[in-house]
Amino acid sequence: MTKYGKMAAIGLSLAALWSSAAWAEPVKIALPVASLESMPIYIAQDKGFFKKHGVEVDVITSRGGGEAMKAYLAKEVDIVATGFPEVGLMRARGVDVELFFAQTSRVPFAMISRKDLKLKSVAELKGKTVAVTSPGSLTSNLARYFVKQAGLDPDKDVSFVSVGGGGELLGALKSSRADAAMLFEPFVTVGIQTGIADMLVDVPQQLDAFSSSPLATSKTFVEKRPKEARAVFDALAESLKIIHGDKATTLEIAKKVFTNADTKVLEAALARMEKSYSQDGRFTRANVDQTQKISVDMKIMPKVFPYEDVVAPMAREGGK
Numbered sequence: 104m105t106k107y108g109k110m111a112a113i114g115l116s117l118a119a120l121w122s123s124a125a126w127a128e129p130v131k132i133a134l135p136v137a138s139l140e141s142m143p144i145y146i147a148q149d150k151g152f153f154k155k156h157g158v159e160v161d162v163i164t165s166r167g168g169g170e171a172m173k174a175y176l177a178k179e180v181d182i183v184a185t186g187f188p189e190v191g192l193m194r195a196r197g198v199d200v201e202l203f204f205a206q207t208s209r210v211p212f213a214m215i216s217r218k219d220l221k222l223k224s225v226a227e228l229k230g231k232t233v234a235v236t237s238p239g240s241l242t243s244n245l246a247r248y249f250v251k252q253a254g255l256d257p258d259k260d261v262s263f264v265s266v267g268g269g270g271e272l273l274g275a276l277k278s279s280r281a282d283a284a285m286l287f288e289p290f291v292t293v294g295i296q297t298g299i300a301d302m303l304v305d306v307p308q309q310l311d312a313f314s315s316s317p318l319a320t321s322k323t324f325v326e327k328r329p330k331e332a333r334a335v336f337d338a339l340a341e342s343l344k345i346i347h348g349d350k351a352t353t354l355e356i357a358k359k360v361f362t363n364a365d366t367k368v369l370e371a372a373l374a375r376m377e378k379s380y381s382q383d384g385r386f387t388r389a390n391v392d393q394t395q396k397i398s399v400d401m402k403i404m405p406k407v408f409p410y411e412d413v414v415a416p417m418a419r420e421g422g423k
Contacts, residue, residue, distance in 0.1 A: 129159040130331050131180040132318070135168040136236055136268040137360060139288040139376050140316040141184060142353065143206050143384075146342035149356045155341075158334035166267040167237025175200070175319075181328075182320045182335070186241030187394045190319050191404035194413060199321040202414045203332075204339050205381040208390060209307045210315035212242070213291040214249060215300035216283040217276050225253035225303060232262040234272050234281035241315060242285040248401045249304050270363075276300055289357070289364050289372035296368050307379060314386065314394045325415055336417050340384045347380065385422055386414050 134141050144162060147153050153160045165171040168185055172193070175183040182203060193200045214233075216222040228250065235243040243265070247257040255261060266275045269290035275281040276299055283303060286294065294300040306313075318339075325332045346353050350373070357369050364372075388410050395413075398404035416422055 127159065129161045130182065130328075130335055131161045131163065132182040132184070132335075133171040133174045133180040134162060134164045134184045135171040135240060136166070136287070137164050138269060138290075138316075139357065139372055140206050140211065140379075142346055142357065142376075142380070143204075143339045143342040144184075145360050146345050146353065146356050147338045149359065150342070150345070152338035152341045153335070156334035156338045158331045158338070160335065160338075164268075167235075167265065168240030168242070169237035172239070181324050182318050184316055184318050186244060187314045187317055188244055188398040188401070188403040189239070189241070190317070190413065191395060191398060191406075191408060194408060195405045199323055200319050201322055201325075201412075202317050202386055202391070203320040203325075203418055204318040204336055204384045205314060205386050205390075205418065206316050206318065206339075206384075207376075207379045208314060208381045208387075209379050210241075210245070210310055210313050211291075211376050211379040212245060212285060212287050212306040212315065213302055214246060214283055214285050214304040214306070215276070215291060215294050216303045217279065217281075218298055218301050220282055222283070222301070222303060225249050226255065228253070228283055229255055229260045231282035232264055232280070234264050234266050234275040234284040236267060236272070237265045238263075242287070244401065244403045245306060246285040248403070249309075273299060288376050289361055289369050292372035292375060293364060293368050296365075296371065310397060313397055314390050317386070320415065322415075325417075332415075333417065336384060343381060343384060347382070385418050385420060387420055 171183050172185055172189055174180045190200055190202060233246050235246050250257045250261050264281055266272055272284040272286050273290055273294050276284055295302060354370055354373060361369060391410050391414060395404060395407040399407060
C-alpha cells in the first residue's frame with residue numbers, strides 16, 4: 104500500500120470511529136423522583152463515571168413511579184428506577200423487564216404524619232388522607248400495605264392523594280391537604296427536623312430485607328447493547344465505592360442535587376441512608392426471595408419468580 108493509500112485508510116478508519124461515536128444513542132434512565140436513593144446515578148454524573156466507562160447517559164426525573172414506568176413501557180427510556188414489586192407485576196403481564204442494578208438493599212422510606220395531629224399509630228389514620236407520589240408506585244403500595252397491617256381497609260378507611268415528588272409530599276402535609284405521607288430521603292429527615300411531621304412508620308425497621316428502588320431494564324437492552332449495559336453498571340458500582348468510602352464527596356454532590364436542603368439535614372439523611380445502600384449493585388438471592396415473598400403477601404405481586412428469571416446476569420451474586 105502506498106503512503107497515500109495508508110493515509111486514506113487511516114482517515115477512513117477515524118471517520119468510521121467518529122461516526123460511530125457521534126451517532127451512538129445515549130442510554131436513557133427514568134427516575135420516579137429525585138431522592139437520595141439515586142445517589143449512585145448523581146455521583147456517576149458528577150464525577151464523569153459514565154463517560155469514563157464509555158457511555159453517554161440521559162437522566163429524566165418523573166413525578167412518581169407510575170409515570171416513570173409508563174415511559175419505560177412506551178420504550179422512551181432504556182432503564183427505569185422502580186419498586187421491586189412493579190418489576191414482578193410487569194413480568195407477570197409479559198413485559199420484557201429484569202432487575203439490573205441494586206441502588207439499595209432495603210427500603211429507606213418512612214410514613215410520617217402531621218405534627219399537630221400527634222398520631223401514635225397507623226390505625227389512627229382512619230378517615231384521614233395519605234399522600235403518595237402516584238398510583239401504583241412503591242410509595243402507594245407500601246402506604247396501602249401498612250394501612251392494611253393496622254387493621255384498616257385501604258379502599259374504604261383511608262383516602263390516598265397523589266401529589267408528585269418529595270417536595271410536593273411535604274407541601275401536602277404543610278398545607279394540611281394530607282394528614283400523612285409515605286416519603287423517602289432526604290425529605291423524611293427534612294420533615295421531621297423542621298417540625299412538620301412525626302415518624303409514624305420507619306419502614307426499614309419493619310421490612311429490613313425488602314429491596315427498594317432497583318434499576319430495571321429489558322433483556323433486549325442487555326443483549327443488543329451489552330457494552331453500554333456493562334458500562335452503566337460499572338459506572339454505578341464505582342459510585343457506590345464513593346458512597347461507602349467518601350462521605351464528604353457524597354455530601355457535596357447531594358448538595359448540588361438538593362439545593363434547597365439544609366446541609367445538616369442532608370448529612371443526617373445520608374447517615375440514615377448509609378446502611379441502606381448496596382455494597383456492589385448486585386442482588387443477593389436471599390434478598391430477592393424475601394422481597395418477592397413480602398410482595399406476594401402484600402398482594403402487589405402475583406407470584407414468586409425464579410432468581411435467574413428476574414435478575415440480569417451481571418447483577419446476580421458473583422456476576423461478572
